[in-house]
Amino acid sequence: MQGSSPQGALAPATASVLANNPPLRAVGLTKRYGQRLAVRDLNLEVRRGDVFGLLGPNGSGKTTTLRMTLGLVAPTQGDVSLFGVSVSDTPRRRSLLRRVGALIEQPAFYPYLSGRDNLRIVATLSGAAADRVARARIESVLAQVELADRAGDAYQKYSLGMKQRLGIAAALLTEPELIILDEPTNGLDPAGIVDVRALIGRLARQGMTIILSSHQLYEVQQICSRVAILNLGTTVAQGQVAELLAAQxxxxxxxxxxxxxxxxxxxxxxxxxxxxxxxxxxxxxxxxxxxxxxxxxxxxxxxxxxxxxxxxxxxxxxxxxxxxxxxxxxxxxxxxxxxxxxxxxxxxxxxxxxxxxxxxxxxx
Amino acid sequence: MTSPTSAPPAPVNTGDIPRASGGWMIEMARLAGGQLLLVRKRLMTKVLVVLLALGFAIVVGFGVLEYALFENQAIFSGANACPTVVADQTATPQPGGPPRCVTPSPQEQQQVEEARQRVIAAERTNLTFPTSLGSAGGYAQFMGLILLAILAGALVGGEYAYGTQRLAFARGAGRGQVLAAQTGALAVLALVTAALTLLLGVLSGVTVGPAVGGTVSGLTAAGVGEVLLYWLVISLVLFAGMLIALFTATLGRSTAAGIGGALGYQLLQLIGAGLLGALGGSIPGDTGTWLTRSQFLFIGPSASLVLGRVAHAPLALVGDDGTGPVAPGVAFAVLVGYCVLMVGLSYLLVRQRDVTT
The missing domain is CATH 3.30.70 (Alpha-Beta Plaits)
Structure with missing residues (x-):
């Protein structure tokens, strides 16, 4: 069982560590599923304020890396830390993940609940009370992703683009310091892609640290400041987009x-x-x-x-x-x-x- | 690099931000509240509640029908007619003709009438408050358990089907916390369902009971205690059944596994307990005794024993008096043991498992 201290009760020393360390650092990260090596000795560092693109062909280990980042999957070897604290540090993971908003693969919500009720559930999953503050914030993020007028509809009635936008709204709900978006434009029509890309651009300009896993290379080139390219489960290139392009x-x-x-x-x-x-x-x-x-x-x-x-x-x-x-x-x-x-x-x-x-x- | 769009930045901070507050238990209680919200919003819940009420109405209806049949039954419908309840089964019938009748003596007629009145009185009592609570409790243990197993399987298995488990864990909710919240929500559901069913028993007891000539009597302090204990033990039985659904849904990571596991257990119990009881009764000696006692490893027989102990007096909600091959304390330990085992095994599964759905 995890510790009992709430997020707000971090010791000053701990808070200092979290503030001064990179939002994400992976060292020698390896994940093996049986005989299959999904991620192999992967090293990665995302700096504060980065819009970090995670690129790689299908099966290159992007999603597994992000799952390990969120503590969903345990690494076979190596370590991944958020804000300087290892994700495998189970007692501290709870407060650590409260600083992260994530949309992994397709959005996961309850189909029979409305968009608004789903965000209420997300608020409780984040440890917050479903009170006036949460309700106001829910309306705010719904407006931000332009879902306010459909917030009362059941999630199962949403289009793919609306589902993705609700996923982003959920990621933004607690105003996290790090946002992880895994293929946020997957399956969207061109208009939906433009909408989501514009939203990510706005968040980037507001100084949020964003990790964007995408197949849309043009999108990554346009939005991201730094990228890592994964192939066969490991990093084959990492750096500033401008530097990588200059080398090309x-x-x-x-x-x-x-x-x-x-x-x-x-x-x-x-x-x-x-x-x-x-x-x-x-x-x-x-x-x-x-x-x-x-x-x-x-x-x-x-x-x-x-x-x-x-x-x-x-x-x-x-x-x-x-x-x-x-x-x-x-x-x-x-x-x-x-x-x-x-x-x-x-x-x-x-x-x-x-x-x-x-x-x-x-x-x- | 920045986005090619020129849309003005939308403000992120448009108000206060909901933050985690409270300790582990408070957060867990909020999660349990979230689970109950899911239950409340599901169409399935509404359908199951309707089925529960409808089924109870049918059970009461059958009780009334049975009462009416006995009440209006003519023992001797005519001088030449064969009595319905007093036929000489030992007499050899005429080939191709009706069974031979014998004319009962006045004493026999008196005995038959007394037996009929006893049956009528028992039916009337069962339909009248507070004894109607006993029928309602029995109904809860059968129909309530089936419906709750379906609900629990759907609730827990749905987390895997919708992928919402990864949503929970990625938001920082602890694995033990989520499991505790699910367990807590199931406990509340068990208590509410048992209470709801008993409430149906009260309603039918104070409406249907007097309609069939029953007399509603108030509860003494001891009676209130008996009803409370009856409610709690029924809730425990329902809870144990739901926890089987929790475990099997967690094990199979699906709704089907949850529902199938819980209902499969009921079937296994029906066959297994019956078989063990029959074998135990037919085999003499220690082996027979051991087999008879073994049936109390199932929830059903243990629940009957515990209920007999807590709800036999003063209201006699349960006919049995709680005596059996094992002590009621052992039977109670079996019920609690199931709960601990199911939650413990589920936690072991959830704690280490990679979330890949």
Missing amino acids: SGIVVGFDQPELTARAMAALHAATAEAPWLRGLQYVAPEPGAWVPPGGFLIAVDAAVERASEVCALLARQGLFPAELRRREGSLEQYFLELTGGQNGHSTSAVAPAAQPPTRGGAQ
Whole structure:
């Protein structure tokens, strides 16, 4: 059984620890279900004020990680802490989780209760009395997610978008310091996605720490300040979105004949000795809507766009004149697909460097 | 990075924020209140309450019908007719003809009439307050238990079906706290259902009873004590039955497991206790005694024994006087033991289990 002290009765030292530590930190987190390793030695840190994107293909361990964060699933190894306190510290978990609002997977509510009554239940689950304060706050969050006029309807009559919004309202009810949203736009129509995205944006601007697990890479790129990319149960990249995107930017070069593309790749490889800044040479597929060279592939160079004229000069010395030379904009989607090997039904956009460009759809 | 939308930020702080307050017990009591709110709002609850009342009305109706049949029964409907209750079963009937009748003597007629009046008086008493409470209690132990097992299975199993258990735990409600709240809510439901059924017994006893010629009598202090104990023990029996639903719903993580487990136990008890009693009666010696006593490992026989002890005098709500192969204290311990065991096993399951639904 847990301790008997209410949340408000935290000792000053404890309160100080909670205030100064990151909202979430996972160290060596591992979860095994029988023979299946769902999460493997995962390390993660979410800082105060972050809008943190958790990305990964299906089965990469995102939801299991979030479940361990909320104490729903016990880690096999490692530890996850909220505000500096381990979630496995059962006596303190009760007060710890009161600082967190979470929407894990699809919203879970009682179908025969109204939206308003469901939030009353959530208030009691949070340890609060269903009193005047709770009632006023319930009306407030219902208005915030634009459900006030349907609050008396049974939850089972809600559309998917309304259910998601009620889930977010529940997460906001006690004004938590950390909000965890697991696929909040899953199954929504475009209008619903825009609504939820706008709501998350508003919360982010108000300075809340938000963890957003999503498949919507564009959404994450737009909203999140930091991201972690999970693959096969572990973190494969973590950092500021801007930094990750900057690392992805570079120069792309295209030719109007496939053999010229192959010669250019060989020439650039040969030039790396005298031009060490020529890094990350690889064939890449053009972005959707962009010019598609014969053979289907461009050459990407991980170099600052200021080096474009030098790239051009290097190629010209070999008698090669590109049909296209432009800045390559980094995108989270491209980065994600490169790191995860194009899982989840996507095709990879980058291929390994080679003397001959691959044939589209064949040599990958 | 920020959202591409240009909507002005909506204020989050539009009033006070509900915060956790009170200790473990107060929070648990609030959770139990939440569980009772769920019960109150369910359509199933309303249907079950209607079924409970309707079933009781049918039981009382049958009692009235039985009374009326005896009251209006003609023992000898004519000089040449065969008496309905006094036929010579030993006489050899004519082939193809009616059974042979014998003409009862005036003394025999007197005996038959006295027997009929005793049956009528017993029916009248059973329909009249306060003895009507005994019938109501018996009804609660049968129909009430079935309906409550369904409700308890749906209440606990529903948490898994709707995924609301993860909602509870993710909000900081402790696992033991949630289980204690469910147990508390079931206890309240058992008390309320037993009280409701006894109230139906009071209502029928003061309305139907006088209508059939019964005399309503007031309760003495001892009578009030007997009714209170009767109510509490019936509630305990209902509670134990619901806790079986709690355990099986937790074990199977579903409503079906909860309801099936509780009703399955009733069936097992019916067969098992009956079998043990029959075998115990037919096998002489220690083995027979042991088998007879073993049937008191089931809730039903133990409940009957305890009820006989607490509700046999002065109102005689229960016919048995609480004597049996085991002491009433042992039978009571069996009832309490079931409650402790079911809650304990459920806690062991809930405490460590990963919440993946």
